[in-house]
Amino acid sequence: MIRHQRQNYDWGINAEGSSLEGGAAQVAMNGDTVFIHYICRDEDGNMVDDSAESEDHPVSFEVGAGEITGNPLFQAFDEAIRGLPLGSTTVLEARGGDWNRELFFEVPRDHAEIQRLEGRYKNQGGLQDGLIVELSNGGSAMVVAVTDDVVKIDANNMLAGKRRIFEVTLLNIEPAQR
Known part of the structure; x- marks a missing residue:
């Protein structure tokens, strides 16, 4: 039983x-x-x-x-x-x-944090959709979209x-x- x-x-x-x-x-x-x-x-x-x-x-x-x-x-x-x-x-x-809209960012490509991330992940193919990155504050985020002008980053919990x-x-x- x-x-x-x-x-x-x-x-x-x-x-x-x-x-x-x-x-x-x-x-x-x-x-x-x-x-x-x-x-x-x-x-x-x-x-x-x-x-x-x-x-x-x-x-x-x-x-x-x-x-x-x-x-x-x-x-x-x-x-x-x-x-x-x-x-x-x-x-x-x-x-x-719950998903929090305040943890979703559209950051200009020339922003210092995006420049730092592009340098850090250059050897992994650069910033691309789906890449999990470590932010300067120690948190992690997912790159959602990359365009010529902005990078969209979601810092919500992956779940x-x-x-x-x-x-x-x-x-x-x-x-x-x-």
Whole structure:
């Protein structure tokens, strides 16, 4: 029998998990190192990412580390895995929040920041549509369009206005020394 649980997170992430009832399955606890596999899908169910295709597969982290990272998605993974039985799968839903028009810029090509970016990304083919750039303030943005006169840059979160579903499976647990 499978029991489903749903957890709601204040940062726009929900988790739904399943675990087997009965028996004393090993569960992930604070301090344990866990190894997970995840598949990320968009709101239409299309696969966006599969950790099995990564060089770092399976993904591993220490349970409880999410409390110090400050990254809401990692915190959600950490919270969802904590207490999850080995071999179980949990589903996380991440929403990127609203798209903010004030974070979309049309910048003249002769502006100092655009000149700096063109120099920095010259060896990567220069500024082009879809390029993720690091701004002088340390933030990141996507180049949306480049014309002879302006560069359009979107500094919104890459998930702004979007929803992602993560299916996370707990593959292995290395218990912490207690």
